[in-house]
Amino acid sequence: MKQITFFIIALLFITCKEVTTAQSPMSNITASDVEVIMNFLASDALEGRDTGSEGLEKAAKFIEEEFKKSGIEPYFDSYLNTFDAKGTETYNVVGYLKGTDPDLANQFVVIGAHFDHIGKGKPVSGDTIANGANDNAAGSTAVISLAKHFAKTKNNKRSVLFVLFGAEERGLLGSGHLAKVLKEKNIDLYTMVNFEMIGVPLNDKSYKAYITGYEISNMAEKINEYSGKEFIGFLPKAKEFQLFRRSDNYPFHKEFNVPCQTISTFDFTNYDYYHHVDDEVSEMNFEFMAELINDCAPVIAKILNTPTKEIKLN
Numbered sequence: 001m002k003q004i005t006f007f008i009i010a011l012l013f014i015t016c017k018e019v020t021t022a023q024s025p026m027s028n029i030t031a032s033d034v035e036v037i038m039n040f041l042a043s044d045a046l047e048g049r050d051t052g053s054e055g056l057e058k059a060a061k062f063i064e065e066e067f068k069k070s071g072i073e074p075y076f077d078s079y080l081n082t083f084d085a086k087g088t089e090t091y092n093v094v095g096y097l098k099g100t101d102p103d104l105a106n107q108f109v110v111i112g113a114h115f116d117h118i119g120k121g122k123p124v125s126g127d128t129i130a131n132g133a134n135d136n137a138a139g140s141t142a143v144i145s146l147a148k149h150f151a152k153t154k155n156n157k158r159s160v161l162f163v164l165f166g167a168e169e170r171g172l173l174g175s176g177h178l179a180k181v182l183k184e185k186n187i188d189l190y191t192m193v194n195f196e197m198i199g200v201p202l203n204d205k206s207y208k209a210y211i212t213g214y215e216i217s218n219m220a221e222k223i224n225e226y227s228g229k230e231f232i233g234f235l236p237k238a239k240e241f242q243l244f245r246r247s248d249n250y251p252f253h254k255e256f257n258v259p260c261q262t263i264s265t266f267d268f269t270n271y272d273y274y275h276h277v278d279d280e281v282s283e284m285n286f287e288f289m290a291e292l293i294n295d296c297a298p299v300i301a302k303i304l305n306t307p308t309k310e311i312k313l314n
């Protein structure tokens, strides 16, 4: 009898859980979806996606196609938001999904990652192409996958910009440019979530990823609350190396003074190929990436739909 009661309670619990998740559609990005995007962005044909290169152009075209196919619109006249990177013309790729709520649609959330890399690297056994699989085809894949997910579910009361930044490796130039342009347009930016190097899991941590600028806001706490588990943690090394200031979240934080932070799983010990020609897709863990992206989808859905701006600077 006790056992039966237990089963009924367990069944009720499972049913309730399913009802809750049904309200915020689950994403089901698979490891093979991730692999397809990664294989293209980090292929030798793209020659390390250096600023001003044909390889970067190929990457941008691919991203535009992915956006177009899924119904993500350009935010500007075209998907390409061009700017001058110290004498070289380059661009961010900016996709737009208008909010579904008449009031909240005026508030914006930026989901971003840089898609450029360093081009060539120090040769290793004849290989000179720095493919930048982890840095940052991986983050780019997260942004493209999330864009496709939200284009399908249209579960966004707030408006979203899905941005692949150019010239990050030249000094955060693409994000610096876009943050200024958006500030001039006086958009109401709620928050920005950026992705960097999420291709390999952390070693021996209770959490799946860390966030830069952990202590500047309640973003980590809110993400964990929204995901119902310890998804994001504090990595002391991220603070020690001031990673908060070293990626595309930073120019947005500076312009808008709202929480703009980067999710990453690179912890200085779990990956030997930072800015190295061996930063290749063969080193990536697609299962892990798909899991992480699927974990992010309901969290971002919450960010896009809460009646008030719950993520705040401390």
Ligand SMILES: [Zn+2]
Residues within 6 Å of the ligand: 114, 135, 136, 168, 196, 197
């Ligand atoms: Zn990077």
